[in-house]
Amino acid sequence: MVWRDLISKNIITHLKLQNLEESQRLMLLTDIADLLQKQIMVRLIEFLNEEEIGELLHLLEHNDDKALSIFLDEKVPHLEEIIFEELGTIKKDLGDFLN
Amino acid sequence: MVENINNLVLKNQVNLSQEQIRQLADGFFSITKRALDKYRKSAEDKQDKKGLREVAVLENLLNLNYEELGDSVDGLKRLYEGCYPAILRALRYANTWNTEEHAKLYAQLEEVLSSAQRGPDFDYFVRYFLEKSGQPVNKYQGESIEQALFSYIKGQKSEVENKKSEKPEKRHDALLALQEEHVSLGEKAEIIDGLDLELTSGNLIKHRENALPKLRSLPKNERLIPSDEIMINRNRLEKMRVELFEKQEDLAKIGLLSGIFQSKKKKNLIKEIADLQKNIGDLEAKNKINEIRFVLKERSAAFDLRVDNAQEEKPKSPVKKLFAFYEKFFMKKILPEKWRAKLEKQGFLGKLLANACTLNTAISFSLLGGGLAVGGASIVGASILSGRRFLSGTATGVGSYNLLKLGSKTYAQTHGWDKHLSETEIKGLSLDQTIKYLAHYEANVLFEGRKVDGDPYYNSLTEHFSSILDESKAAFIDEKNLEFDELAWKNYGIEKVAEIDLNLQKALKAKNIKENRLKGAAVLIGITVGSGLFQKAISHLFNWGEAPAAAGSQAEAVSDMGGTETLLAEQEIPGLPELPPAELDLMAENQVDQSLIPELAGDSLSVTPEVPADLFPAEDIYNPPQPAMDSIVEASGQTAEMLKHLFIENHPIIESAGGDISVVGDKIKVVFDIYTGGDFELKQQALRRVMMDVFPVKEVLDADGFSFVDAGRVESNVATFTKLLEARPFHGFDPSVVKDIIKMEGNQLVISDYARLEKISAKALEVSKTWVPDMSSGFVRVAKNTNEKIWESLLDTKLQNIKT
Numbered sequence: 001m002v003w004r005d006l007i008s009k010n011i012i013t014h015l016k017l018q019n020l021e022e023s024q025r026l027m028l029l030t031d032i033a034d035l036l037q038k039q040i041m042v043r044l045i046e047f048l049n050e051e052e053i054g055e056l057l058h059l060l061e062h063n064d065d066k067a068l069s070i071f072l073d074e075k076v077p078h079l080e081e082i083i084f085e086e087l088g089t090i091k092k093d094l095g096d097f098l099n
Numbered sequence: 100m101v102e103n104i105n106n107l108v109l110k111n112q113v114n115l116s117q118e119q120i121r122q123l124a125d126g127f128f129s130i131t132k133r134a135l136d137k138y139r140k141s142a143e144d145k146q147d148k149k150g151l152r153e154v155a156v157l158e159n160l161l162n163l164n165y166e167e168l169g170d171s172v173d174g175l176k177r178l179y180e181g182c183y184p185a186i187l188r189a190l191r192y193a194n195t196w197n198t199e200e201h202a203k204l205y206a207q208l209e210e211v212l213s214s215a216q217r218g219p220d221f222d223y224f225v226r227y228f229l230e231k232s233g234q235p236v237n238k239y240q241g242e243s244i245e246q247a248l249f250s251y252i253k254g255q256k257s258e259v260e261n262k263k264s265e266k267p268e269k270r271h272d273a274l275l276a277l278q279e280e281h282v283s284l285g286e287k288a289e290i291i292d293g294l295d296l297e298l299t300s301g302n303l304i305k306h307r308e309n310a311l312p313k314l315r316s317l318p319k320n321e322r323l324i325p326s327d328e329i330m331i332n333r334n335r336l337e338k339m340r341v342e343l344f345e346k347q348e349d350l351a352k353i354g355l356l357s358g359i360f361q362s363k364k365k366k367n368l369i370k371e372i373a374d375l376q377k378n379i380g381d382l383e384a385k386n387k388i389n390e391i392r393f394v395l396k397e398r399s400a401a402f403d404l405r406v407d408n409a410q411e412e413k414p415k416s417p418v419k420k421l422f423a424f425y426e427k428f429f430m431k432k433i434l435p436e437k438w439r440a441k442l443e444k445q446g447f448l449g450k451l452l453a454n455a456c457t458l459n460t461a462i463s464f465s466l467l468g469g470g471l472a473v474g475g476a477s478i479v480g481a482s483i484l485s486g487r488r489f490l491s492g493t494a495t496g497v498g499s500y501n502l503l504k505l506g507s508k509t510y511a512q513t514h515g516w517d518k519h520l521s522e523t524e525i526k527g528l529s530l531d532q533t534i535k536y537l538a539h540y541e542a543n544v545l546f547e548g549r550k551v552d553g554d555p556y557y558n559s560l561t562e563h564f565s566s567i568l569d570e571s572k573a574a575f576i577d578e579k580n581l582e583f584d585e586l587a588w589k590n591y592g593i594e595k596v597a598e599i600d601l602n603l604q605k606a607l608k609a610k611n612i613k614e615n616r617l618k619g620a621a622v623l624i625g626i627t628v629g630s631g632l633f634q635k636a637i638s639h640l641f642n643w644g645e646a647p648a649a650a651g652s653q654a655e656a657v658s659d660m661g662g663t664e665t666l667l668a669e670q671e672i673p674g675l676p677e678l679p680p681a682e683l684d685l686m687a688e689n690q691v692d693q694s695l696i697p698e699l700a701g702d703s704l705s706v707t708p709e710v711p712a713d714l715f716p717a718e719d720i721y722n723p724p725q726p727a728m729d730s731i732v733e734a735s736g737q738t739a740e741m742l743k744h745l746f747i748e749n750h751p752i753i754e755s756a757g758g759d760i761s762v763v764g765d766k767i768k769v770v771f772d773i774y775t776g777g778d779f780e781l782k783q784q785a786l787r788r789v790m791m792d793v794f795p796v797k798e799v800l801d802a803d804g805f806s807f808v809d810a811g812r813v814e815s816n817v818a819t820f821t822k823l824l825e826a827r828p829f830h831g832f833d834p835s836v837v838k839d840i841i842k843m844e845g846n847q848l849v850i851s852d853y854a855r856l857e858k859i860s861a862k863a864l865e866v867s868k869t870w871v872p873d874m875s876s877g878f879v880r881v882a883k884n885t886n887e888k889i890w891e892s893l894l895d896t897k898l899q900n901i902k903t
Binding site for chain 2: 007008010011012013015016017018019020022024025026028029031032033034035036037038039040041042045046050053054056057060061065068069072083087091093094097098
């Protein structure tokens with residue numbers, strides 16, 4: 001199965017985590033979500049040039065959410081695609097490793 | 100020859116359909132992958148580094164964006180041109196497969212081959228593959244290409260052919276072979292130049308950027324080799340499964356026989372099988388957790404490394420600093436409108452999240468199969484869309500900023516949403532309650548890997564939800580033409596919510612609260628709208644309660660919404676409290692050797708430096724500040740609940756440490772049970788969490804992060820308050836300063852006024868700089884003696900709701 005097919009698949013069923021205790025499932029999912037965030041941030045960093053990285057940092061530091069939205073719309077118009085890709089990839093990677 | 104082949108590739112492949120390319124690539128991946136497991140195992144067993152590197156090459160190849168490779172002629176060419184020497188080696192292991200696996204491969208190959216539309220292009224692919232694998236194509240003249248390929252894979256070649264086929268393998272030994280081939284191909288020399296593999300101590304094989312040709316989404320990181328522990332457990336599982344299979348076979352055989360002895364044996368076998376099944380289940384679960392954690396850990400380290408490398412390359416770039424902000428980035432509620440639209444189509448939860456969630460929550464939802472990537476049937480009536488403003492607040496109230504927690508039963512239990520209600524009970528739910536039950540239920544269903552489609556309980560809740568909304572609209576039906584005035588209905592709702600916001604803001608501004616408090620107030624507003632006051636507002640809206648108090652004009656109220664929205668936008672708090680973190684080894688804390696601190700060991704006050712007077716003005720202690728929120732008491736009777744929620748939001752460590760939080764008057768009271776089986780066994784453990792909670796975030800985020808010197812200062816504060824609780828002066832503080840603020844009552848550590856405790860501890864923390872100037876301090880040694888995981892866990896919890 002390729003990553004794109006996994007985007008909309010529930011990771012619980014994909015990794016067959018249904019039988020794990022809830023607290024364990026919760027912790028794993030939290031950790032997976034955290035890694036996913038890291039992955040996406042790395043993709044952003046690698047996509048943006050140095051000046052844009054500085055600008056993004058500035059917006060985050062100053063909580064300028066409106067400007068941040070505009071920045072992302074303009075500079076990373078394919079953010080959604082990046083998220084899809086990383087989402088599918090992390091599900092695939094974990095699934096592949098477990099299998 | 101090579102040139103001819105390349106020409107052939109280019110010439111012929113342009114005629115391949117994308118579907119064919121995909122199928123071919125799929126078959127190729129499948130073969131390689133299956134062979135790879137054996138190859139990897141063999142290399143691991145033999146500690147064959149070359150083999151491991153070659154496995155890594157293949158794994159990296161398989162980790163490429165498959166679709167992109169498969170979608171392009173060039174990609175497919177690269178696929179088998181660039182790596183076939185390694186693939187050849189891997190395929191040799193195909194010959195050692197057992198019959199069952201071999202049969203599966205055969206079936207799969209057959210499927211791939213039969214599904215591809217065979218023609219000159221496909222034949223070329225196979226021919227090329229065979230030729231490259233050292234099998235002269237003309238050897239197979241008269242035999243179908245498929246048969247030839249199968250023969251090769253199955254190892255059914257003659258001995259002579261086998262010997263011949265071994266020659267190129269030696270020639271293609273590991274990377275040298277790869278390099279040779281690429282050099283001979285000329286055009287790929289650059290690829291090899293950039294190839295730089297290394298085997299790290301963590302079994303992590305990585306290659307540097309540009310090791311392979313750059314593709315748009317080429318993963319530049321690494322493939323993982325399972326750790327020894329994982330491999331051992333996998334082998335154990337494999338053996339247990341074989342054993343189970345054998346026992347089941349034995350049982351089946353016994354079923355054909357009879358007799359007392361057989362009956363006894365049968366009974367034993369049944370028990371053994373049951374035990375074995377349980378053990379397999381337990382080990383599988385344990386192994387699964389370990390394996391996922393392993394991948395997450397290694398991947399996370401790899402990403403950190405990537406960022407470190409990027410930073411090294413450009414030392415002045417803010418790359419690392421930005422990366423450190425990743426959590427904050429995902430706490431932002433900046434969902435693009437099109438994402439909202441997608442979410443709104445996904446049941447109740449989607450609608451709820453669409454109106455308030457952070458990027459993180461949207462991602463969590465996507466992990467559970469919803470979220471940004473899918474569309475879905477609208478389960479709740481479209482009428483709810485007009486109530487965005489309400490949902491926005493409600494989302495905050497139910498803690499939907501952290502979907503994973505919202506879905507957990509434990510979390511629901513703490514809020515009383517876990518009960519499975521009867522139809523009658525559902526009909527008695529208020530709108531606010533219905534929203535909470537619905538949100539939890541849907542999240543929990545997803546969390547268990549199920550779907551709400553067709554779920555009768557979910558349908559009952561959503562039907563009730565829709566009916567309440569419909570009822571509310573009755574008041575907005577024009578009597579003359581019997582038309583529903585949606586705009587009036589919407590505006591009325593906005594007016595009521597805005598009215599509450601305005602009152603709160605006025606009350607807060609009147610007290611000249613600092614900016615951070617204002618941010619806190621924004622959270623409060625969110626919570627207010629979501630739970631307490633939202634209920635009140637909505638009850639006015641639906642004529643369930645008294646008429647609302649007179650407020651400014653509707654225009655004024657609505658016009659001020661901009662300000663309110665700004666406030667709400669500033670909040671970056673993920674929702675209600677965290678569940679307690681993983682159990683930590685408290686024993687590690689119990690072992691703190693306080694003799695490491697000279698002043699504690701000797702219990703001497705003679706070395707106590709004088710506390711600068713300006714650090715500790717008595718009036719600050721004895722005349723506590725008026726609670727900033729007291730005006731809110733006037734605004735709503737829900738104050739206690741609001742204050743508690745606000746406190747939990749801003750002090751996640753306290754709740755996660757088991758502190759019983761309550762509001763007495765206008766003060767926050769926290770109680771920890773200190774005894775075996777209580778929250779902690781030693782009061783120092785509770786104090787450590789309290790002192791960590793009050794430790795300034797800005798010092799955590801300073802240049803050295805949360806260092807051991809910082810931890811030492813926390814320990815200094817723990818010591819100070821330990822002594823003060825024992826009614827002994829310490830570090831220049833007199834025990835009287837904690838009077839009516841913190842004390843031990845039997846087995847309980849009782850903090851009666853957390854705000855004042857914060858203030859005193861802040862002073863003590865200032866003083867601690869005297870005691871903990873650097874790493875040489877005894878308090879630093881104590882901090883180091885405390886399990887590092889405890890510091891990490893406390894820090895994580897502290898920073899989860901970070902606001903800067």
